[in-house]
Amino acid sequence: MTFSSAFSASASAFSALVPYGWDDAWAEAFAPYDTEGLVAGRVVRVDRGQCDVVTADGLLRADTAFVTPHDPLRVVCTGDWVAVEPTGNPRYVRTYLPRRTAFVRSTSSKRSEGQILAANVDHAVVAVSLAVELDLGRIERFLALAWESGAQPVVVLTKADLVPDATTLSYLVQDVETAAPGVQVLPVSSQLGDGLDVLAAILCGGTSVLLGQSGAGKSTLANALLGEDVMDVQATRDMDGKGRHTTTTRNLLALPGGGVLIDTPGLRGVGLWDAETGVSQVFSEIEKLAGECRFQDCAHVAEPGCAVLAAVDDGVLPERRLESYRKLLRENQRIVAKTDARVRAELRREWKLRGAQGRAAMEAKRGRWA
Incomplete structure (x- = not known):
């Protein structure tokens, strides 16, 4: 031969x-x-x-x-x-075989461990239910992990048929788009089939992982994409829209139109795991503004010439976005510091410096009062 x-x-x-x-x-x-x-x-x-x-x-x-x-x-x-x-x-x-991408989150244990949820993923589909009030901060968390994994995020707003009118739906999509720069936001209805053809066209080119909280409609969405009831579906609670874990393991399923889908259990905790690059991608407009600050190491708290704070004052940047950015950066630093002695030392120096600055400010105030 x-x-x-x-x-x-x-x-x-x-x-x-x-x-x-x-x-x-x-x-x-x-x-x-x-x-x-x-x-x-x-x-x-x-x-x-x-x-x-x-x-x-x-x-x-x-x-x-x-x-x-x-x-x-x-x-x-x-x-x-x-x-x-x-x-x-x-x-x-x-x-x-060596992984091309890996979706990792921090576990809820105190041992500073990461948990890998899916490997070799091309698209990370973040399912968000429109049956309850949007939690933009949680969406940003999912997106930070998605960008960090190397996959292309997609936000799917499920249960769009429960939104009373098209105008309200448009406003909800815009709100999520503001929290997800560079990410396609797609409202869908698994019951009516709205938006499913567009989503299927996005997913047909590779491997996708389906992420979201319990009750977000992931299993119903997976069944709609598969064209059959492969995943069990359970009702959500009316008071908060939450559901029990329908999916208890991560399952990889071939889609009829091409591509494969990994369905995951609902995630109650979405802890970051060394996701600095992902956070920067989610808040790309803040990162861009930071390049215009007077000081290169500007913390965007009270420094003079801070372009980020100026954007907040001018109404260009929502204050909620800046607060969320700070929160995720702090959380990511804490996670990294648990396993990286150099980062721990840098954080200690930063805390001591801020403490000294705070004491100096108090002394200055006392001097003026005296």
């Missing part, structure tokens, strides 16, 4: 994986494991040390014990491309 015919045979063997995102770059990354007789596949679900992997020959169950490092960000995750042993009971995932 010639090299070209052998390559064609290998490409044909992997053709069943193309709908799940397989391409020439993944084939090249997998080539060393192919020579070892391992099987290529994509993780569609992880559950208690085992995972379901879709391969060219169908779905198989594999154990992840072989890839269980101390670093929680390096465990096998939904969306990973893996090399699996073809035989054995159980079969084992030998390794996963």
Whole structure:
């Protein structure tokens, strides 16, 4: 058999994986494991040390014990491309291929750990329910993590059919657009089908992860995109629009129009995890204004010649946006400081400097009062 015919045979063997995102770059990354007789596949679900992997020959169950490092960000995750042993009971995932992107959040534990929610994602779909009052700060959190992951965010405003009129809907979209510069904001109704064709066209070109709080309508949206009731749906509470976790694991599903979708459980906590770049992207207009400040290290608090504060005073920049920006930067600094001694030292110096400035200001006031 010639090299070209052998390559064609290998490409044909992997053709069943193309709908799940397989391409020439993944084939090249997998080539060393192919020579070892391992099987290529994509993780569609992880559950208690085992995972379901879709391969060219169908779905198989594999154990992840072989890839269980101390670093929680390096465990096998939904969306990973893996090399699996073809035989054995159980079969084992030998390794996963280098990730192109990874969506990571901070866990609620006190151990300063990150949790990887999905890997190799092209679009991060943030689902926000219009059945309750918009929480723009939470949307900004999701977007910071989405930008940091390397994926392109999309905000989907679900349950648009519950908004009383088109004018109100337009205002709501504008509010979210203000909090999401550079991000497409799309109102949809899974019940009526409004906006679903546009969303499907966006998602058909790669892998998408569906994110949002419980009750945001993620499972209903996933079913609408899939064209069948694959995900269970539960009612939300009337008083606050919150729901129970319909989805309890992260599942990767092939969309009928192309592309794959990773549905995730509702996220009650959206903690940042080393997301400075993502925060800067979410608040790009503030970052741009900061370049016009008189001082390069301007903290945008009370410094003279601060272009950011001037924009707030002029009504160009909403004060809520600046407060949210400060809050997310502080939170991200705290997270990074827990694992980075240099950052901790810088924060301590900053706190001491601000403390000294505060004491000096008080002494000056006392001098004037005396």
